[in-house]
Amino acid sequence: xxxxxxxxxxxxxxxxxxxxxxxxxxxxxxxxxxxxxxxxxxxxxxxxxxxxxxxxxxxxxxxxxxxxxxxxxxxxxxxxxxxxxxxxxxxxxxxxxxxxxxxxxxxxxxxxxxxxxxxxxxxxxxxxxxxxxxxxxxxxxxxxxxxxxxxxxxxxxxxxxxxxxxxxxxxxxxxxxxxxxxxxxxxxxxxxxxxxxxxxxxxxxxxxxxxxxxxxxxxxxxxxxxxxxxxxxxxxxxxxxxxxxxxxxxxxxxxxxxxxxxxxxxxxxxxxxxxxxxxxxxxxxxxxxxxxxxxxxxxxxxxxxxxxxxxxxxxxxxxxxxxxxxxxxxxxxxxxxxxxxxxxxxxxxxxxxxxx
Amino acid sequence: xxxxxxxxxxxxxxxxxxxxxxxxxxxxxxxxxxxxxxxxxxxxxxxxxxxxxxxxxxxxxxxxxxxxxxxxxxxxxxxxxxxxxxxxxxxxxxxxxxxxxxxxxxxxxxxxxxxxxxxxxxxxxxxxxxxxxxxxxxxxxxxxxxxxxxxxxxxxxxxxxxxxxxxxxxxxxxxxxxxxxxxxxxxxxxxxxxxxxxxxxxxxxxxxxxxxxxxxxxxxxxxxxxxxxxxxxxxxxxxxxxxxxxxxxxxxxxxxxxxxxxxxxxxxxxxxxxxxxxxxxxxxxxxxxxxxxxxxxxxxxxxxxxxxxxxxxxxxxxxxxxxxxxxxxxxxxxxxxxxxxxxxxxxxxxxxxxxxxxxxxxxxxxxxxxxxxxxxxxxxxxxxxxxxxxxxxxxxxxxxxxxxxxxxxxxxxxxxxxxxxxxxxxxxxxxxxxxxxxxxxxxxxxxxxxxxxxxxxxxxxxxxxxxxxxxxxxxxxxxxxxxxxxxxxxxxxxxxxxxxxxxxxxxxxx
Numbered sequence: 001x002x003x004x005x006x007x008x009x010x011x012x013x014x015x016x017x018x019x020x021x022x023x024x025x026x027x028x029x030x031x032x033x034x035x036x037x038x039x040x041x042x043x044x045x046x047x048x049x050x051x052x053x054x055x056x057x058x059x060x061x062x063x064x065x066x067x068x069x070x071x072x073x074x075x076x077x078x079x080x081x082x083x084x085x086x087x088x089x090x091x092x093x094x095x096x097x098x099x100x101x102x103x104x105x106x107x108x109x110x111x112x113x114x115x116x117x118x119x120x121x122x123x124x125x126x127x128x129x130x131x132x133x134x135x136x137x138x139x140x141x142x143x144x145x146x147x148x149x150x151x152x153x154x155x156x157x158x159x160x161x162x163x164x165x166x167x168x169x170x171x172x173x174x175x176x177x178x179x180x181x182x183x184x185x186x187x188x189x190x191x192x193x194x195x196x197x198x199x200x201x202x203x204x205x206x207x208x209x210x211x212x213x214x215x216x217x218x219x220x221x222x223x224x225x226x227x228x229x230x231x232x233x234x235x236x237x238x239x240x241x242x243x244x245x246x247x248x249x250x251x252x253x254x255x256x257x258x259x260x261x262x263x264x265x266x267x268x269x270x271x272x273x274x275x276x277x278x279x280x281x282x283x284x285x286x287x288x289x290x291x292x293x294x295x296x297x298x299x300x301x302x303x304x305x306x307x308x309x310x311x312x313x314x315x316x317x318x319x320x321x322x323x324x325x326x327x328x329x330x331x332x333x334x335x336x337x338x339x340x341x342x343x344x345x346x347x348x349x350x351x352x353x354x355x356x
Numbered sequence: 357x358x359x360x361x362x363x364x365x366x367x368x369x370x371x372x373x374x375x376x377x378x379x380x381x382x383x384x385x386x387x388x389x390x391x392x393x394x395x396x397x398x399x400x401x402x403x404x405x406x407x408x409x410x411x412x413x414x415x416x417x418x419x420x421x422x423x424x425x426x427x428x429x430x431x432x433x434x435x436x437x438x439x440x441x442x443x444x445x446x447x448x449x450x451x452x453x454x455x456x457x458x459x460x461x462x463x464x465x466x467x468x469x470x471x472x473x474x475x476x477x478x479x480x481x482x483x484x485x486x487x488x489x490x491x492x493x494x495x496x497x498x499x500x501x502x503x504x505x506x507x508x509x510x511x512x513x514x515x516x517x518x519x520x521x522x523x524x525x526x527x528x529x530x531x532x533x534x535x536x537x538x539x540x541x542x543x544x545x546x547x548x549x550x551x552x553x554x555x556x557x558x559x560x561x562x563x564x565x566x567x568x569x570x571x572x573x574x575x576x577x578x579x580x581x582x583x584x585x586x587x588x589x590x591x592x593x594x595x596x597x598x599x600x601x602x603x604x605x606x607x608x609x610x611x612x613x614x615x616x617x618x619x620x621x622x623x624x625x626x627x628x629x630x631x632x633x634x635x636x637x638x639x640x641x642x643x644x645x646x647x648x649x650x651x652x653x654x655x656x657x658x659x660x661x662x663x664x665x666x667x668x669x670x671x672x673x674x675x676x677x678x679x680x681x682x683x684x685x686x687x688x689x690x691x692x693x694x695x696x697x698x699x700x701x702x703x704x705x706x707x708x709x710x711x712x713x714x715x716x717x718x719x720x721x722x723x724x725x726x727x728x729x730x731x732x733x734x735x736x737x738x739x740x741x742x743x744x745x746x747x748x749x750x751x752x753x754x755x756x757x758x759x760x761x762x763x764x765x766x767x768x769x770x771x772x773x774x775x776x777x778x779x780x781x782x783x784x785x786x787x788x789x790x791x792x793x794x795x796x797x798x799x800x801x802x803x804x805x806x807x808x809x810x811x812x813x814x815x816x817x818x819x820x821x822x823x824x825x826x827x828x829x830x831x832x833x834x835x836x837x838x839x840x841x842x843x844x845x846x847x848x849x850x851x852x853x854x855x856x857x858x859x860x861x862x863x864x865x866x
Contacts, residue, residue, distance in 0.1 A: 214733070218733045218734055218736070219732065219733050219734055220726065220728070220729060220734055223714075223725060223734065224725070226711075226713075227711055227714065227722060230712070230714065231707065231711045231712075233670075233704075233707045234707065234709060234710055234711050235711065236670065236708075237668060237669075237670065237690055237700065237702060237708045237709065238690070238722040238723045239690050239691035239694050239722070239723040240691075240722070241689070
């Protein structure tokens with residue numbers, strides 16, 4: 001059955017929000033002295049202008065898809081995972097630890113698989129702290145996951161500053177505080193397009209997004225997640241293990257963010273450094289909020305944001321518009337989405353009553 | 357504010373007061389007089405309109421029709437502030453005290469002015485303690501007080517306004533026996549001081565001791581009333597319970613199997629204390645045999661809800677056991693109970709029995725999703741087919757199995773819940789809490805028929821209801837919940853069943 005898109009479908013809402021945000025972006029660019037045509041030129045140049053730009057954008061989009069897919073799983077169970085950034089950091093740390101210590105001669109598939117598995121487990125473990133507190137103590141996961149972000153970010157700094165941990169051997173005063181490069185067998189393979197840095201991360205992400213979509217819609221686990229999110233009391237009465245389901249929902253979200261962190265360090269330049277996460281965990285959260293539960297929207301919005309990020313850098317280089325304009329546009333999007341959520345709940349036509 | 361009224365006229369007079377909520381007529385043509393210096397009791401079962409009446413006097417509800425006078429002057433409060441200004445105060449059933457603050461701070465809340473008048477408060481508290489014997493410790497933190505002490509604080513809070521008329525809404529629901537005695541003494545002290553008290557309750561035993569006059573409400577209308585000394589308890593009881601002509605006993609007499617039924621559900625020694633310290637279940641023992649239908653009657657709040665929650669696995673009892681066919685289920689999960697053949701129709705349909713946003717098919721399949729697995733995914737086609745069959749069998753009015761259950765009417769939602777629970781594999785016990793609440797007559801008959809059919813098929817059925825006539829129609833025997841205990845065991849074949857139950861319910865026999 002093909003669902004017809006109506007006015008309040010998440011995809012329609014997201015598109016409308018984007019059009020408005022784009023107009024705000026154009027206005028800001030105009031204030032900086034660049035006309036809409038210049039802006040579009042610079043954006044296209046930065047996103048689609050070269051194979052390199054396209055590849056980078058796809059790699060960005062893959063990370064966003066992973067974080068947003070995880071966010072959506074937890075959100076189904078009524079949990080808001082604000083901790084994508086911290087979970088991504090832990091994933092990056094674990095992947096680096098495995099990747100730099102990998103012996104030579106490990107076949108690439110095994111190397112990549114081990115590295116990414118370590119990343120996912122680390123992300124899940126980080127989220128498990130918040131999930132455990134939520135289930136056992138009733139602590140709001142919004143608060144705990146948010147605060148764990150800062151711990152995760154600080155852990156990355158600790159790891160790359162401390163020679164006994166992951167810092168590369170210090171040979172001179174100019175040795176940067178970053179990890180050694182990961183072993184070649186842990187590098188994510190490229191898609192193999194000419195002059196294009198796109199890795200198999202985008203393929204992995206698309207497959208996982210599709211799998212999550214199917215899981216949420218067509219599996220018993222998906223239905224149980226929905227039941228817990230919609231009514232914990234009724235779900236418990238109907239035999240759903242509410243605490244377990246919520247715990248697994250949030251840790252799975254962590255695994256997805258951790259996986260994103262793993263993909264980040266197994267992509268060129270293959271190192272862990274302070275700031276390696278570039279805020280992808282937070283951007284992924286925005287994508288998740290924007291998509292409002294629809295996995296189609298997760299994929300679409302991730303692609304758009306992935307391209308926007310690379311476009312923003314070129315915006316500054318080519319058109320002289322501050323690249324922070326893109327951040328403003330993203331923020332406007334968040335506000336609009338919050339408004340849309342209010343609009344859909346308050347203005348939705350009341351469900352038809354069927355009388356006896 | 358002082359209201360002067362001659363002794364022979366009413367302090368508060370209501371004439372033809374009516375109020376509708378949507379299509380429900382909550383109050384209809386209510387006329388009553390509260391005399392000065394008297395305790396006037398408003399009696400009635402749940403849903404009789406007592407609360408609406410009380411809220412009309414206190415200004416939270418404005419009546420559609422009729423008029424009120426207070427001390428001879430027209431009285432038409434638009435808000436509780438108006439009522440307080442006019443000299444009417446109310447003590448609500450649910451306390452509005454802030455537990456983390458002291459008694460004094462709670463009493464000073466809502467006072468005008470920048471500096472709280474603490475000195476004035478101390479004087480007032482002394483005066484109230486002297487006049488009415490109501491002493492409270494202003495320095496105590498509310499959370500450390502017993503329920504009875506908290507209620508004293510609420511009454512003191514009302515008295516600080518120096519009202520002429522005090523409304524007490526179900527004041528005895530949470531009190532123990534000694535606290536009730538103290539409350540009755542307080543009522544007497546208040547009338548001695550020239551004030552009047554309106555006491556809203558459904559417990560006849562207390563009325564006899566506390567009230568001078570009573571008015572009985574049923575279905576939003578006054579069905580009788582007068583001086584307690586002239587009326588007698590039995591008259592009041594008859595008025596309250598109304599015409600308890602059995603529903604349809606002639607139509608469907610229960611055919612019991614021959615021989616002694618084996619015990620299926622065995623509840624022994626259940627005790628449970630609520631979070632506020634009051635006793636919810638007090639050593640509850642009950643057995644239900646194969647094919648037997650046992651009813652639990654009683655005014656709400658006497659532990660029935662907690663008993664259902666313990667049986668469904670939502671809360672664990674402090675002590676005691678629940679056994680089904682000898683197997684101890686006390687510490688099991690809801691899923692394990694379902695597997696043991698225990699079906700539960702919860703009291704709060706929206707919070708516990710269904711998930712409104714999910715479809716009928718999903719709601720029916722939820723407890724047995726593992727049966728619908730195909731290649732790791734859900735076999736939606738079979739879920740839909742099974743739901744469609746249930747829709748036909750239980751004549752559920754719904755657009756189809758994919759319709760969200762929340763879009764159905766209450767009666768049809770209940771039928772979906774019933775369809776799911778009664779199709780529990782290996783059904784042995786059915787626990788139904790207020791299964792007919794809010795349903796129209798057709799749906800009520802349907803639900804009762806189904807419960808009866810389940811018993812005929814050999815299930816042990818336990819029904820909780822506040823509708824005595826329904827229980828009498830459907831059950832084999834009835835016990836009465838009173839203050840956390842189960843009293844009596846009234847056979848529904850007895851002609852005096854309704855009266856016996858009513859007497860137990862009102863606490864007269866306890």
